[in-house]
Amino acid sequence: MDWLSELLHREGFRWKRTRDSVRHKAAPVLQQAARAQLEHLRPCGKPHTPENAT
Numbered sequence: 001m002d003w004l005s006e007l008l009h010r011e012g013f014r015w016k017r018t019r020d021s022v023r024h025k026a027a028p029v030l031q032q033a034a035r036a037q038l039e040h041l042r043p044c045g046k047p048h049t050p051e052n053a054t
Contacts, residue, residue, distance in 0.1 A: 008014070
């Protein structure tokens, strides 16, 4: 399979295997309810930021 990748690269193409995802099947209402529940578990009520993420 390396030869195919090399050939495509030489011609200016990029090839990567696709990833499976179920993100498009998620229900936005259920996601929002789950976020609201998890918000109560945050220490000291601090908002989520990359600096205080664990």
